[in-house]
Amino acid sequence: MSAEHEQHSLFLPLVFVGGLIFGFGLGFSHMAQPEVVLNFLQLSDLGLLFVMLGAAVVTGIVFFGVKQFCGRAPLTGAVYGRRLKTLDRNVVGGGGIFGVGWGLSGICPGAAYASLGVGNIFVLYGIAGMFVGAYVQGFWRSARADSRAPATAAD
């Protein structure tokens, strides 16, 4: 994912169109409404399961099908790969912290951007909070990485 990829004239328009469909879907499924997400988490309306299932079925078919029939992505030349992250303590710890925030507020990043799109200006409190949180963890992890660097060099 280097910056050169963005030089293809259709790269940014395609990303925008993909985002457009993604955001419309979030609006249509009411995921832009924190109340609906909270209803799911309080187990009074399990419809959200169908949102996640519907989305994962499409990506599952496309992600696996593409590897069989296609070579490289036309706009970037990138080899099609799965989205795989290393499973470690951070996945569980971070997932737990995210879970507390999600359960408290009923918002998550993509749905919060979509919520702004349906006119919910109050969600700006949530988006501002997300940037604060992302900055806090970035500050902490940068400080940790920087303090570790000289020690490694001395070794």
Added chain:
Amino acid sequence: MTAIGLVVAVLAELFPNGISHYAIGGLLVGVGTAVIYLGTGIPVGASTFLESTLSYGSSLSRFQQYRPSRDWRVVFTLGIVAGAAIYAATFQSGLVGSSLHQPATAGEFREIGGFTIWLTDVQPWRLFVGGILIGIGTRLGKGCTSGHGVCGVGSASSASFVGVATFLLIAIGVAQLVQALGVSP
């Protein structure tokens, strides 16, 4: 009561607002993700935008790794906002309707020149404090409901299955607790 009647009654209980708009919306979320993936090979997630955008204004080493992708992530996010706004201008404003679409039953509607906006009743402090935890958690945990939940699960990634199970179970517990404490909405 017949067996079919029992199944229908249980489903009506678990899905009081039906399932069509949830399933159709979810399929569209998947299609949006797939369009970007087919063209670029990138499995998108929505939470990296937070850190990549911070790299415009902060020189912290943690954010610099996202410099190459920060421009298209802004475009992706603007696309999400615009797509939801198209939904608001059509279905939410009543310009277009369908038996497969369910109008909102919570929150507050306000009409501004034929365009109906929707506002949440969830209290600002919940959004803000929740947002902070989401910002920390999604970035530490390597993804959110779209990165892990849609692309990761679609990739059959074990880290994503663990991530989704963790945040889903914790969120259900917290939402139940908050409700039990009488915080509403």
